[in-house]
Amino acid sequence: MAEDKFSTIIVGAGPAGSTSAYILAKEGLDVLLIERGTAPGSKNMFGGRMYSHALNRIIPNFWEEAPVERPVVREIITFLNGGKSVSLNCQDVSWAQPPYHSFTLLRAEFDAWLASKAEEAGAILAANIRVDELLMENGKVVGIRAGEDEMLADVVIAADGVNSILAQQAGLSKLFSARQVATGVKEIIEVPEETISRRFQVEGNHGAVQLFVGECTKGLQGGGFLYTNKNSVSLGLVISTAALARCRIKMSEALEEFKESPHIAPLIEGGKVVEYSAHLVPEAGLGMTPQLFGDGIVVAGDAAGFVLNLGYIVRGMDFAIASGAAAARTVIEADARKDFSRQRLSQYRDFLKESFVLRDLEAYRAAPQFMENERLFNEYPKLATELVSRLFTVDGTPPVHVLAKVLEQIKKQGISVFRLAMDSWKGAKNL
Amino acid sequence: MKRLNIEQLLGLDKFAVDDDEAHIIVDKAICSRCEPKPCTFACPAGLYTVKDGEVSFDYAGCLECGTCRVVCPHAGIAIRWKYPRGGFGISFRWG
Numbered sequence: 001m002a003e004d005k006f007s008t009i010i011v012g013a014g015p016a017g018s019t020s021a022y023i024l025a026k027e028g029l030d031v032l033l034i035e036r037g038t039a040p041g042s043k044n045m046f047g048g049r050m051y052s053h054a055l056n057r058i059i060p061n062f063w064e065e066a067p068v069e070r071p072v073v074r075e076i077i078t079f080l081n082g083g084k085s086v087s088l089n090c091q092d093v094s095w096a097q098p099p100y101h102s103f104t105l106l107r108a109e110f111d112a113w114l115a116s117k118a119e120e121a122g123a124i125l126a127a128n129i130r131v132d133e134l135l136m137e138n139g140k141v142v143g144i145r146a147g148e149d150e151m152l153a154d155v156v157i158a159a160d161g162v163n164s165i166l167a168q169q170a171g172l173s174k175l176f177s178a179r180q181v182a183t184g185v186k187e188i189i190e191v192p193e194e195t196i197s198r199r200f201q202v203e204g205n206h207g208a209v210q211l212f213v214g215e216c217t218k219g220l221q222g223g224g225f226l227y228t229n230k231n232s233v234s235l236g237l238v239i240s241t242a243a244l245a246r247c248r249i250k251m252s253e254a255l256e257e258f259k260e261s262p263h264i265a266p267l268i269e270g271g272k273v274v275e276y277s278a279h280l281v282p283e284a285g286l287g288m289t290p291q292l293f294g295d296g297i298v299v300a301g302d303a304a305g306f307v308l309n310l311g312y313i314v315r316g317m318d319f320a321i322a323s324g325a326a327a328a329r330t331v332i333e334a335d336a337r338k339d340f341s342r343q344r345l346s347q348y349r350d351f352l353k354e355s356f357v358l359r360d361l362e363a364y365r366a367a368p369q370f371m372e373n374e375r376l377f378n379e380y381p382k383l384a385t386e387l388v389s390r391l392f393t394v395d396g397t398p399p400v401h402v403l404a405k406v407l408e409q410i411k412k413q414g415i416s417v418f419r420l421a422m423d424s425w426k427g428a429k430n431l
Numbered sequence: 432m433k434r435l436n437i438e439q440l441l442g443l444d445k446f447a448v449d450d451d452e453a454h455i456i457v458d459k460a461i462c463s464r465c466e467p468k469p470c471t472f473a474c475p476a477g478l479y480t481v482k483d484g485e486v487s488f489d490y491a492g493c494l495e496c497g498t499c500r501v502v503c504p505h506a507g508i509a510i511r512w513k514y515p516r517g518g519f520g521i522s523f524r525w526g
Contacts, residue, residue, distance in 0.1 A: 043521065175506060
């Protein structure tokens with residue numbers, strides 16, 4: 001029995017779990033990192049980009065060894081409406097200089113690498129194991145059960161992803177509602193390396209990210225995304241799960257339709273689809289954060305709902321990594337005092353605030369609610385595209401000045417100017 | 432690029448199907464009384480289908496996202512949802 005007792009059991013070898021394991025193992029603690037997939041990363045998918053700052057604090061210059069795809073230098077936001085589109089296109093080549101602002105990457109390879117760092121540091125990685133439940137004793141988490149096996153630990157870190165069964169079992173969270181999550185689907189489409197660089201107008205190994213708003217989601221809350229990897233693009237859609245259930249849309253069909261649109265087809269022409277994946281995205285921010293700690297347990301990463309979607313920025317991995325680090329710090333402090341009570345572990349909240357995780361989620365607290373406004377995905381992309389397309393049209397009709405064009409289009413679409421002003425104000429304030 | 436249907440899309444993926452244990456079990460009696468049946472179109476793998484008014488589910492192509500669990504109007508009752516046993520289910524090669 002004694003040999004089966006660990007200092008820390010971490011459930012889930014994603015970015016949160018592996019970061020925790022890496023830090024704790026380096027500190028000399030006995031760490032068991034459990035992964036249900038055949039290898040870390042094999043169950044994980046995301047859009048396609050990680051902001052570097054969080055991991056760079058833990059593994060400085062990680063890009064020298066980590067399997068990353070392209071440093072992103074070009075950010076494009078595109079509003080779609082039928083055959084029309086309007087884009088905001090920003091390039092900053094300094095993002096491709098150390099400390100590289102962000103990287104596109106593929107999770108199967110990247111997560112496996114991060115878990116291997118934890119192993120190198122001394123953590124024991126056990127793959128192919130599904131944790132069935134937490135072991136409880138007098139209301140305190142004392143370990144886990146996986147099939148016939150029971151394993152004990154001073155503390156369990158639940159880094160088991162968005163569907164966190166463990167946080168729910170520990171009574172720290174309830175099953176979220178369809179309004180609080182979004183369903184994402186993605187295809188990996190192989191396109192030759194130089195073709196990608198040419199099509200996205202980037203030099204060498206530089207990368208581009210394009211986010212789409214409007215018709216690609218049938219005007220529903222959500223958006224499209226395209227991330228350039230070395231020799232593939234990650235193309236997908238994310239739609240509010242509640243909207244999906246209400247509007248009877250099939251994501252795979254919506255994605256196939258999106259691929260055929262004139263805004264996407266030329267970008268992936270000649271490409272070969274090699275994988276289709278789906279995942280839930282916790283989107284409600286602090287509105288769905290569970291209790292982050294209990295007696296003998298701490299919750300990190302997606303399991304804690306640590307994702308921020310501002311429409312033009314989507315963050316998850318940097319929060320996962322920083323929350324994994326904060327969980328590890330909490331356990332180190334608790335271990336020094338051999339006190340794993342809820343009260344002691346409450347330090348986790350302080351560490352999350354000190355890092356940027358809770359600070360940023362609190363700053364953008366109102367964003368998830370703002371993003372529920374369907375005008376953002378329907379009327380406004382239409383307004384932008386119609387207007388800008390008219391601006392560029394010369395067809396012999398009498399001249400109309402810009403202001404008149406704007407007012408005409410607003411009137412034509414039956415948009416309330418007051419509402420538009422309010423939405424703009426709220427957006428500028430909350431995003 | 433040629434349009435792919437859901438069977439073709441899932442055909443690209445790598446699965447290790449657990450023949451001994453279904454990780455998701457639906458209660459057909461409850462599902463037959465469910466009017467909206469949101470699972471039948473929200474599942475990104477299209478695994479919930481209706482035949483003669485009865486919901487049938489094929490767990491073999493499951494992408495393990497959890498969408499069905501959260502859209503189900505009888506959450507936690509009609510769909511008994513777990514992840515596949517360790518080592519089984521989807522294995523993303525890119526992810």
